[in-house]
Amino acid sequence: MPELPEIEVTRLGLTPRLVGRNVDRVTARVHALRYPLPSALARKLGGQRLLAIRRRGKYLLFDFGTGHLLVHLGMSGSLRLVEKGQPATKHDHLDIGFDNEVLRLRDPRRFGAALWIEGDPMSHSLLAHLGAEPLERRFDAAALARALRDRRTAIKPALMDASIVVGVGNIYASESLHRAGIDPRLPAGRVTPARLAKLVRAIKSTLRNAIRAGGSSLRDFVACDGALGDFQTRHRVYGRAGEPCRTCGTTIKMLRQGNRTTYYCPRCQR
């Protein structure tokens, strides 16, 4: 589901509405998502002021000063801000109340996570080994080349490897490779420096444009105000097998890489 743009759209939407406010109530309706929910979360969060919402890769970090609530949306998760009293539906697993509003975590497939972290969250085992943040300046062609050196796996699954670069999932890996004109099957370590430079620019611009468009809404993703993203209407290859390439008109093809579907244009991507 959500990749970096969708997580960032969520963060940007929640920040002005929640930061500086105090938690007054917490309701958990399931015992566990991917991991057991934090025990006694109501006691940990009750009365705490939310200081900031940060993002690392596809993880959101809600900073409460005494600790961080880490949230991952898995494949099907969303975080919405709803009015207090709005009845929960089937897959609404966790509510964090702020006065008259409730931050509600919904996740039908339950691949997501909510954890309580005390101490430095970046040292947590889920975050410590993550790779580069693609929108940071230091993620450049040289950094990507170092991370991909001698890698024989194909470039597309390599882009989805969070120990190399975070936040690029199945949609944006295909989209970025199309924008860079790179065949998704090329061995990662054999892509030339010039083409890696183009790929880095493509990743950054694709992610930034997707954030600006409110993310991609395919099945489950909505922003915190319920708004649908618009970037899916601008996908150049993802989900477009059999349709003409928007650059050259060639029929978009799909293939299977590591149990995920890759979309590409056989003419534009070499």
Next chain:
DNA sequence: ATGTGACCCTGGATGC
């Protein structure tokens, strides 16, 4: 070490 594939779970689409 690196590279694969199975698996976690639910729901929607499709085909019979």
Next chain:
DNA sequence: TGCATCCAGGGTCACA
């Protein structure tokens, strides 16, 4: 308005 099958924005784990 059934039922079986396949597929889906992610990540972890066991195994070659």
